[in-house]
Amino acid sequence: MRTWWKRTDEARSGEGVDWREAEEFVRLHHAEVPSAGPVEARLREVAAEIEQTGTYTHTLDELTFGARVAWRNSGRCIGRLYWQSLRVRDRREVDTADAIADECVAHLREATNGGRIRPTITVFAPDRPGQRAARIRNDQLVRYAGYERDGEIVGDPSHLGLTREAAALGWEGRGGRFDVLPLLIEVKDHVEMRELPADAILEVPISHPHYPWFGELGLRWHAVPAISNMCLEIGGVCYPAAPFNGWYMGTEIGARNLADTGRYDQLPVIARRLGMDTSSDRTLWRDHTLVELNVAVLHSFAEAGVTMTDHHTEAKRFMTHLEKEERSGRVCPADWSWIVPPLSGALTPVFHRYYDDVALRPSFTHHRGL
Amino acid sequence: MRTWWKRTDEARSGEGVDWREAEEFVRLHHAEVPSAGPVEARLREVAAEIEQTGTYTHTLDELTFGARVAWRNSGRCIGRLYWQSLRVRDRREVDTADAIADECVAHLREATNGGRIRPTITVFAPDRPGQRAARIRNDQLVRYAGYERDGEIVGDPSHLGLTREAAALGWEGRGGRFDVLPLLIEVKDHVEMRELPADAILEVPISHPHYPWFGELGLRWHAVPAISNMCLEIGGVCYPAAPFNGWYMGTEIGARNLADTGRYDQLPVIARRLGMDTSSDRTLWRDHTLVELNVAVLHSFAEAGVTMTDHHTEAKRFMTHLEKEERSGRVCPADWSWIVPPLSGALTPVFHRYYDDVALRPSFTHHRGL
Numbered sequence: 001m002r003t004w005w006k007r008t009d010e011a012r013s014g015e016g017v018d019w020r021e022a023e024e025f026v027r028l029h030h031a032e033v034p035s036a037g038p039v040e041a042r043l044r045e046v047a048a049e050i051e052q053t054g055t056y057t058h059t060l061d062e063l064t065f066g067a068r069v070a071w072r073n074s075g076r077c078i079g080r081l082y083w084q085s086l087r088v089r090d091r092r093e094v095d096t097a098d099a100i101a102d103e104c105v106a107h108l109r110e111a112t113n114g115g116r117i118r119p120t121i122t123v124f125a126p127d128r129p130g131q132r133a134a135r136i137r138n139d140q141l142v143r144y145a146g147y148e149r150d151g152e153i154v155g156d157p158s159h160l161g162l163t164r165e166a167a168a169l170g171w172e173g174r175g176g177r178f179d180v181l182p183l184l185i186e187v188k189d190h191v192e193m194r195e196l197p198a199d200a201i202l203e204v205p206i207s208h209p210h211y212p213w214f215g216e217l218g219l220r221w222h223a224v225p226a227i228s229n230m231c232l233e234i235g236g237v238c239y240p241a242a243p244f245n246g247w248y249m250g251t252e253i254g255a256r257n258l259a260d261t262g263r264y265d266q267l268p269v270i271a272r273r274l275g276m277d278t279s280s281d282r283t284l285w286r287d288h289t290l291v292e293l294n295v296a297v298l299h300s301f302a303e304a305g306v307t308m309t310d311h312h313t314e315a316k317r318f319m320t321h322l323e324k325e326e327r328s329g330r331v332c333p334a335d336w337s338w339i340v341p342p343l344s345g346a347l348t349p350v351f352h353r354y355y356d357d358v359a360l361r362p363s364f365t366h367h368r369g370l
Numbered sequence: 371m372r373t374w375w376k377r378t379d380e381a382r383s384g385e386g387v388d389w390r391e392a393e394e395f396v397r398l399h400h401a402e403v404p405s406a407g408p409v410e411a412r413l414r415e416v417a418a419e420i421e422q423t424g425t426y427t428h429t430l431d432e433l434t435f436g437a438r439v440a441w442r443n444s445g446r447c448i449g450r451l452y453w454q455s456l457r458v459r460d461r462r463e464v465d466t467a468d469a470i471a472d473e474c475v476a477h478l479r480e481a482t483n484g485g486r487i488r489p490t491i492t493v494f495a496p497d498r499p500g501q502r503a504a505r506i507r508n509d510q511l512v513r514y515a516g517y518e519r520d521g522e523i524v525g526d527p528s529h530l531g532l533t534r535e536a537a538a539l540g541w542e543g544r545g546g547r548f549d550v551l552p553l554l555i556e557v558k559d560h561v562e563m564r565e566l567p568a569d570a571i572l573e574v575p576i577s578h579p580h581y582p583w584f585g586e587l588g589l590r591w592h593a594v595p596a597i598s599n600m601c602l603e604i605g606g607v608c609y610p611a612a613p614f615n616g617w618y619m620g621t622e623i624g625a626r627n628l629a630d631t632g633r634y635d636q637l638p639v640i641a642r643r644l645g646m647d648t649s650s651d652r653t654l655w656r657d658h659t660l661v662e663l664n665v666a667v668l669h670s671f672a673e674a675g676v677t678m679t680d681h682h683t684e685a686k687r688f689m690t691h692l693e694k695e696e697r698s699g700r701v702c703p704a705d706w707s708w709i710v711p712p713l714s715g716a717l718t719p720v721f722h723r724y725y726d727d728v729a730l731r732p733s734f735t736h737h738r739g740l
């Protein structure tokens with residue numbers, strides 16, 4: 001099943017670090033990275049620091065390893081083959097709205113990399129006992145506004161709430177279909193708003209390799225999917241602001257964001273232009289149109305020189321990942337309903353097998369009331 | 371996940387009926403069907419019979435109710451809206467291979483109904499303590515043979531084993547792509563083979579509404595999907611031979627049986643005829659071809675006057691079913707990975723919600739070593 005609230009936990013800021021989680025992580029790190037040195041010495045350090053302060057500070061090595069393993073443990077992510085290549089930007093000293101916004105912009109620029117997208121995470125300050133760190137309210141760094149006017153929705157319907165919040169803070173959207181929302185950053189007990197500079201956001205206009213009219217639909221999407229509202233949990237420490245990105249798999253845009261009736265709902269519009277017979281579901285006009293939209297998305301990203309994967313390629317890569325994990329003697333947690341692509345599920349090898357859906361740590365977690 | 375062995379139980383023939391299961395069922399029946407009379411009297415009867423014989427005999431009412439509720443409880447079935455209309459053929463007195471084969475033929479004829487397919491179940495003798503009833507080894511009444519010749523497979527690869535078994539019993543397949551296998555019926559400790567008469571099996575040749583060459587591919591499929599290797603469990607009693615059928619949802623044939631690389635694997639063939647660019651997965655030629663194959667399947671069944679549903683319609687019906695069940699105060703068990711269709715999953719409303727995946731009784735069960 002596909003809504004995120006199943007696996008949520010209550011946020012745990014305020015409490016001290018659970019020693020068992022810290023120990024489990026430190027032992028994992030030293031087991032997988034022998035060059036980290038003797039584990040007992042590090043465990044004594046960590047224990048002493050927790051004793052004194054209720055928490056402890058990860059070394060840069062631990063942070064990097066923890067973030068990468070959190071990705072490796074993300075049971076919903078089909079893109080995990082390259083988990084070891086995650087670039088980790090350590091910004092734990094950063095905790096003001098201005099500095100956080102600046103670093104998000106820097107993250108976007110470095111991750112975008114002129115189109116050759118680099119999987120990247122920026123880790124801001126962790127929660128500490130009695131001290132709630134900053135959070136980003138946007139679910140991704142780049143999100144399009146949604147406006148309701150006279151019962152009609154313009155833009156992305158799934159961001160009506162975020163748009164309303166921004167408006168309440170004084171944001172004036174232009175009322176367009178693809179207006180990038182400002183960042184809403186929670187610091188202490190209030191929310192601050194920061195606009196993202198347009199030149200930090202690469203976008204791709206959607207066209208079709210065979211239908212010249214497709215471009216006239218005015219569809220576009222941003223190049224970098226950077227999830228910004230999940231908590232990175234490493235060894236009992238919560239990093240509530242830790243935006244991370246990979247590159248897009250085409251179906252995320254073509255079979256969900258632009259297609260879902262609760263999102264941009266473009267299939268009826270495209271079907272009309274394609275001249276499809278929409279008189280009955282049985283003509284499969286939706287299925288046919290969906291394929292054309294996905295062809296357009298993949299084509300447009302390629303034309304723009306922006307990294308994007310298709311679901312066939314990515315499913316094969318994931319099978320390779322599973323084999324590698326198995327050879328390493330590790331369980332690979334995976335959630336069938338998220339791993340199987342929303343388009344032509346049974347055509348991909350990931351459809352035809354069973355997975356362990358265990359929760360391993362470190363992890364990315366949706367906290368209720370984050 | 372989609373393989374059936376997750377939920378299997380060991381077969382339980384040999385043991386007596388569990389009184390708690392019998393009681394639970396009788397109470398359910400009387401609660402839902404008040405006209406069944408006072409429950410306590412019936413419970414005393416059942417208890418006495420179990421005491422004496424180790425099992426008990428369902429009334430025709432109980433059998434009918436039990437079979438329908440087993441369908442209602444089938445978490446993997448999207449077609450449950452009409453569960454109350456299941457036709458129940460009581461053939462519990464039938465237990466020889468000849469009579470079972472005859473009744474399977476009669477089932478096919480009645481269920482086929484000239485194309486206006488009727489959901490039907492035929493219930494043969496139950497297991498009794500120390501007395502294993504007959505079983506049908508074929509997973510469906512109508513199955514196509516698969517032959518391996520010089521490393522090439524002709525026919526349905528998923529029935530190589532069944533075909534080999536039939537051959538060992540003396541069956542001589544014609545070596546074609548769509549040869550209907552004989553029934554393999556287990557009685558006592560041996561397996562008997564019975565051919566199905568050709569005129570009991572309605573088949574549909576597959577053609578496409580726009581591409582005349584499609585018919586030249588020589589594809590066809592049978593009209594009635596009748597699962598024959600699941601055990602119907604009612605109130606502690608196991609009916610191991612209880613073939614049941616609905617009508618097909620197009621994707622079962624178009625997105626699985628004829629498309630899977632482990633089945634008829636027709637996409638490369640069709641794509642070539644369509645002139646698709648198969649040089650890269652990114653052209654989505656598989657996805658495109660899959661839609662055309664599914665269009666062909668739906669079209670052909672309609673042309674032939676054979677009941678078939680499409681995944682959009684059936685998903686909507688299932689949403690109606692869920693609402694009705696909720697209004698009745700019942701939990702509706704459902705397994706996301708089976709309910710969501712293998713084609714354009716996210717286009718159907720069933721994709722976008724969460725289900726209870728509880729095991730309720732009565733039920734249809736795959737028994738290991740059935």
Ligand code: HEM
Binds near residue numbers: 246309
């Ligand atoms: C490198 C390319 C990557 C690809 C192609 C990829 C692909 C995907 C896809 C298709 C999903 C499902 C999204 C949905 O259906 O809404 C997903 C989910 C997820 N991915 Fe990845 N991913 C990539 C990189 C990453 C990275 C770098 C991380 C973390 C460091 C990550 C962590 C996750 C997590 C936590 C989820 C679940 C999100 C949620 O619960 O809402 N992925 N990924």
Ligand code: HEM
Binds near residue numbers: 490
């Ligand atoms: C009336 C039309 C029906 C439709 C359209 C329908 C549709 C489906 C579909 C699409 C599946 C998944 C098949 C697969 O992916 O392999 C399924 C599974 C199932 N259906 Fe139905 N069904 C119908 C009638 C019935 C009836 C009459 C029964 C029993 C009385 C039934 C019991 C089941 C069961 C037990 C499964 C799971 C099979 C397994 O575990 O292998 N269905 N159904």
